[in-house]
Amino acid sequence: MDIDKKVLGQRIKNIRVNRQETMEQFAKKLNSGKSNVSKWESGKNVPNDITLKKIAELGGVSTHHLTRPETHERVKQLVEKLEEDTNVDKRYKELYDINFKYNLIKEVTDIIEGQSTDSKNEHYKGMNFDADNVVLEIIRNKIYDSDKTQKYKPFNKRNTIWFVTEQINAMKYDIARILKDNNVSEELINNIVDELSQTQSNIEEL
Known part of the structure; x- marks a missing residue:
């Protein structure tokens, strides 16, 4: 991903200010020199790799943290990376819907920045959003869902009933297969599948 000089400059300034240094x-x-720091902070120039590493060490962060885009732009770039892989996973075709793509970027951005008020996103709290693979996994989950x-x-x-009964139907075959692979008795497997089928029938009658 390309370095945003303005964003990098602000992060360098934040490190300096937090250290209470001129x-x-x-x-x-x-x-x-002071002039170099001024150019970095204003976004007119960027430090070389060695200096960037020293700045990251002074700030107690990684160089990746310093150079990555702002959250919204970062999520947008990761979403577009998946959009290019539609031939690999056809589910990414969801991204052709502009509204879905826009809402996806906003929702994942809110999750990372801790602004999501949706209870279904609670389990994402505390994850390491610094890692792109973690953010990609969240994006994929949203697309797959x-x-x-x-x-x-x-x-x-x-x-709703149609959805639930189809999920139970798919689940009972997966359960039976896994139990069989783990040498569970056929009698017990059949009893479990029968109970799930009964549950499925009960829901269909709602």
């Missing part, structure tokens, strides 16, 4: 004091720690539920929308009573 530009001169900060520059001295980096074996550099949408793809899996698309045919049932809107979730009125009829479609």
